[in-house]
Amino acid sequence: MTSLSFLLILKALLLLADSSTHYQEKESPVGDFVREELPEDARLAVCRRKSELLDIKLKERDNELAVKTCELTALSGDFNKSLLYLRETNSKLQNELKASQVTVKNLEGKVAKLETTLKNSMECRGNWVYFNGYCYKIANQAVNKTTSAALCERENAHLVSIHSREENNFILELSQGDYWTWIGLQWADEEWVWSDGSAFDYSNWALREPNRIEENPWGRVQFSSGSWFNYGNTQFSVTICKKRKCFGDGVYYPDLRACILGVKELLGFTPAGSVCKKMGGGHLVSIHNAFQNTLFAELQQNLTGSSVGLIGAIRIVKTDWVWSDATSFDYSKILASTDDCLILDSQDQMWKAVNCDATFSFLCSSRPLS
Numbered sequence: 001m002t003s004l005s006f007l008l009i010l011k012a013l014l015l016l017a018d019s020s021t022h023y024q025e026k027e028s029p030v031g032d033f034v035r036e037e038l039p040e041d042a043r044l045a046v047c048r049r050k051s052e053l054l055d056i057k058l059k060e061r062d063n064e065l066a067v068k069t070c071e072l073t074a075l076s077g078d079f080n081k082s083l084l085y086l087r088e089t090n091s092k093l094q095n096e097l098k099a100s101q102v103t104v105k106n107l108e109g110k111v112a113k114l115e116t117t118l119k120n121s122m123e124c125r126g127n128w129v130y131f132n133g134y135c136y137k138i139a140n141q142a143v144n145k146t147t148s149a150a151l152c153e154r155e156n157a158h159l160v161s162i163h164s165r166e167e168n169n170f171i172l173e174l175s176q177g178d179y180w181t182w183i184g185l186q187w188a189d190e191e192w193v194w195s196d197g198s199a200f201d202y203s204n205w206a207l208r209e210p211n212r213i214e215e216n217p218w219g220r221v222q223f224s225s226g227s228w229f230n231y232g233n234t235q236f237s238v239t240i241c242k243k244r245k246c247f248g249d250g251v252y253y254p255d256l257r258a259c260i261l262g263v264k265e266l267l268g269f270t271p272a273g274s275v276c277k278k279m280g281g282g283h284l285v286s287i288h289n290a291f292q293n294t295l296f297a298e299l300q301q302n303l304t305g306s307s308v309g310l311i312g313a314i315r316i317v318k319t320d321w322v323w324s325d326a327t328s329f330d331y332s333k334i335l336a337s338t339d340d341c342l343i344l345d346s347q348d349q350m351w352k353a354v355n356c357d358a359t360f361s362f363l364c365s366s367r368p369l370s
């Protein structure tokens with residue numbers, strides 16, 4: 001643009017010079033000094049020639065300028081397109097960023113929930129201490145073996161069983177300087193067994209222990225060394241009780257050696273089974289004797305607030321009932337009906353057949369019952 005205005009100004013100046021020449025030709029007095037050098041016609045011809053040359057150059061410049069302007073316009077069009085593209089891309093990226101921020105927030109929420117679940121799953125209620133899936137509690141008064149076992153029973157637990165060096169060290173820490181601790185080990189039927197029914201898969205007997213087993217059929221741990229000794233009932237030791245850490249609000253029942261969880265949500269047979277599986281890998285309860293039937297009838301009412309609830313029985317072939325935990329169908333309180341799933345009615349403690357899609361609250365057990 002600057003070169004264009006420069007050229008325009010130049011052209012204007014030249015025209016002015018041209019006209020002033022004509023003016024001089026007409027108005028200036030005769031006998032001028034300059035006029036005498038060349039004949040007037042010749043001078044005029046030279047000027048015209050110069051002017052023509054300048055006009056041509058100017059036109060060339062104008063053309064060049066037009067070309068450049070055209071190129072510039074084209075470039076500006078490309079630039080605008082690029083700009084538009086960049087704007088679109090930018091807004092797309094902004095949207096994606098916003099979406100991913102939402103995703104991150106959701107993930108953070110999920111992580112927080114998982115952390116809470118994990119924390120809950122590793123915490124025991126009251127003054128029980130968590131270790132590796134179990135809750136432990138020490139009763140500090142020195143008592144004989146019978147009283148010690150009774151203390152744990154009263155707490156819905158068993159005398160401690162020990163299955164690794166880590167667990168042995170843990171209970172030594174827990175016993176904090178008490179010299180002797182009863183453990184749930186006893187000699188029965190020619191073998192050592194744990195009172196909680198777990199496998200005898202680890203031992204830490206002191207040198208020359210156990211001995212005189214028939215007279216001294218109970219296990220004790222000496223605090224200072226962590227070594228085990230076998231003793232008779234009349235010795236005095238402190239007590240450490242152990243029970244499985246249950247999922248969520250589940251309650252451990254030592255007689256069943258299982259956690260029982262009441263679920264208030266009303267669900268059909270299949271979704272209820274899935275919930276039990278999620279809540280600690282269990283099943284809908286199966287019932288194998290009158291004791292369990294009465295216990296579950298009471299728990300159905302106490303834990304879910306509802307007098308009827310699904311149990312884990314389903315009829316796949318007519319006449320052929322099975323338990324969803326794959327235990328044998330060896331006990332029944334069924335009132336005749338045509339439907340293929342069962343509820344336990346806590347009022348009369350009878351089992352009533354219902355449509356498998358009908359929804360009820362229910363009880364889960366952390367392990368198959370028998």
Ligand SMILES: *[C@@H]1O[C@H](CO)[C@@H](O)[C@H](O)[C@H]1NC(C)=O
Pocket residue numbers: 073074076077078080
């Ligand atoms: C490019 O955009 C500018 C500003 O929006 C506009 O003035 C110009 O005419 C556009 N050029 C073309 C070639 O579209």
Ligand SMILES: *[C@@H]1O[C@H](CO)[C@@H](O)[C@H](O)[C@H]1NC(C)=O
Pocket residue numbers: 144145146147233234
């Ligand atoms: C164990 O202790 C309790 C309470 O002190 C007592 O009643 C019981 O007789 C004792 N049992 C044995 C075998 O010493």
Ligand SMILES: *[C@@H]1O[C@H](CO)[C@@H](O)[C@H](O)[C@H]1NC(C)=O
Pocket residue numbers: 295298299302
């Ligand atoms: C159920 O609740 C009643 C009343 O509180 C109580 O007496 C009973 O022992 C409870 N049953 C079980 C199995 O917890």
